[in-house]
Amino acid sequence: MKEKVLKVLNEAITNFGWNVQFDVNEPPSEIKADLASNLPIVVSKKYGVSPEEVFGKVKDYCFYNFRDYMFKELTFSSPGFINIVLSKVIFYEELKQILIQQKKYPKVDTKDEKVLIEFVSANPTGPLHIGHGRCAVLGDVLGNLLRKLGYNVQKEYYVNDRGRQIDVLTASVVYTLIEQKYEIVDEKIRLWSEDVVKETKYKGEYIKGLAAKLQDKFGKISESNINDVKKFIVDTIMGEIELSLKKFNVNFDNYIYETSLYETKLVDEINQLMYQNKLVETKDGAVWFKSAELTDDKDRVIIKSTGEPTYFFSDIIYHYNKVQRNFNWLINIWGTDHHGYVERLKSACKVIFDSIGKNVKLDILLYQLVSLIKGGQRVAMSTREGKFVTLDEVIAEVGTDVTRFFLLTKSPNAHLDFDLDLAKEHSLKNPVYYIQYAHTRCCGIIREVGDIINVSDIESHPEIYFDLLENYDNFTDEEIVLIRKLCFYKDTLELCAGALSLHHLCNYLIDLARIFHKFYERCRVIEKSNVVIYPRLLLVMATKIIFNNSLNILGISAPERM
């Protein structure tokens, strides 16, 4: 809707030789217009023409070319806004598309970009907690949205299954086993694990569970099978993580393991690229990436003096690997605790992608961490210390729909306090139920109407009934507000895609639900004499479609009854 108006207004100013950036937005509620634009004042500023004059010219142009089809009324308000009342034709046009396309609405052109969204990627060292949940839902829903808007999207989880943390994890589990059954572990491994846990170890309850499983699976643990033990521990934890994600209705297309990157030729290729382009140097027995020459404040190690690659090196390989798979829009979703790492990776990727002549967009989306409040106290979460409330526990307490919605309504940039007690108490009064209830009311009406007329007829051939809509002249305020809101659905999706955040859609839905509940109170579809008012029925059907489609993007259920 906005897009169409924007296009016409742009055409108008181009016609007069002006070229400016301006907005088209919904005006404040006290202004009786569908859309408003700051175009007059913006042009006035740049070209020294009075806003009134700009308005006059634009109005004439719009009315001459698009009256009836698009504009009903254009008015000026100071200091330089143009208020737009749209013709009902354009609203009906959109409404018809909703009814015809149904689940497929809004149909869009296929986009060229091949998108890879990498998110969660929590280290396989323990269960997911609520912070991972936020990341999971942000990525999952962003993927759904971009898919809906015509992009080819893959959702990927990157598993860091090597490095020191895996050693510490393995040692922690083995050490726990030693405490219970000393003789199961060979001396060499015993000494190794005791040495590692002296410094740091994982302390959660789940470590004991893993130790028990280890005993069942291996019987005896020695140097010869320690790598299998590591793999078993990682696989077991990843199995749990995948289960949690599934319960949370988060779906990944692919899991990629860090170790698998080292089994390919990528490492040699990257090394060659780096040396060829003089991006690295050897110093103190380690290999350094010369990032200080880029945007970093100092150089960074990629191969330690022990010969072990660092996480940074793995990440360079991983991103190279993404591009090798022909993705050209990479979106990473990270916790804000990684913000210092953003520029480093971006600049490294840029030089490497440039050197192989690939044009790739890399967006790194940071979300603020979630603080869990329990008993009025902030709970510091630490996987290593075993202090956390798992995602599973939260879901069990308040449910998937409520948790997802709670995590999505807030802008990723906002700190988030998840008060577990409050969430439990409020789960029955959650806004998500307000939205779902509006949907069930749509279903209820359609069900009742079904007793009087054949509804599936209308659903399969809505175009036959459009005349009834167009010839219905006495729409009430509630109906007009509802129609307008439905027609702005697509704009909301575009807004979310532009901002890479779905909270706008959540707010839109709360708004739509309120508008629909009001409509429900004021505008009966079935009159007492069992007469069905068709235009209203079509509105209800369109509303139901919008609720369904958007809840589907959010991964939240749309129940028929509650």
Next chain:
RNA sequence: GUCCCCGUAGCUCAAUGGAUAGAGCGGUAGCCUCCUAAGCUACUGAUAUGGGUUCGAUUCCCAUCGGGGACACCA
């Protein structure tokens, strides 16, 4: 010390530089002979502080105060 995010109603959060700052929860008072009252209506109530830029600032800039986070040959 350097860097990043945030500070809006009693609480949890909205508001791509726009017009009289919006919701939900809570509180107060009403509304079911009628498509589910998990609803509707009315009232209640907020931009941390001080400057600046702008026709216009919750939004941008500077300072102050407060909260969270990051600054490894960890991942």
